[in-house]
Amino acid sequence: MEIKINGKEQELNFGVKFVRLLDKKMPIVMSVKGMGEQPFGMALTRVVPALKTFDTAVLSDVIYLALWGSKPRPSQDDVDAFIDDDKTDIEKLFSDVIDAMSKSNSVKLATKNLKA
Template sequence: MKIKIKDREVTLYFGVRFVRELDKVAGMNVNGASLGMGLTRTLPALETGDPVALANVLYAASYDTNPRVSQNEIDEYMENCKDLDKLYDRVMKEAMESNIIKATAKKLKMV
């Protein structure tokens, strides 16, 4: 999936590296120890339309952009998006096509 942020084409990836990146921005930390869980916490929030969840997903999925887009650029992109519902739908559709995400979504009974 591709989106355009400030005249830059950004490709979004939804594989294992995406999950690792999502853990960095949305995972659980207890006493400084990372417990992961970013995907497990984010999928239900994304499905209910949580804008922070969508911003985290876009940021984590854009890990391969060089130079990487910032969280502020993602936030601005979303704030200026003319059809946020369509963006949610596109992201969910793309994400659910990933074997990595599909397995977790099944356990959460989302598919």
């Protein structure tokens, strides 16, 4: 999937690296006796329902993390401004991101099985 940020086409990549970055940014944290809080990844279990309920902060994070391969990579502020822009069809953007994720081999099962 491609989007245009700051006048430049950017490719979103929802592969394994995206999942790792997502797990690092938004891990599910559990308390483990004697070890304190431990991150367990599993961010997709939170992100997919959030996208399906139109959470723009999560959309911004997902887009930013999916831009991991862009050179130069747009900043989080650039992504936020893109989402906030009145010219951005936000409903279509949510739909396109969910659709692109559902086609990525790395996340399609989670996208298919998680409901909002």
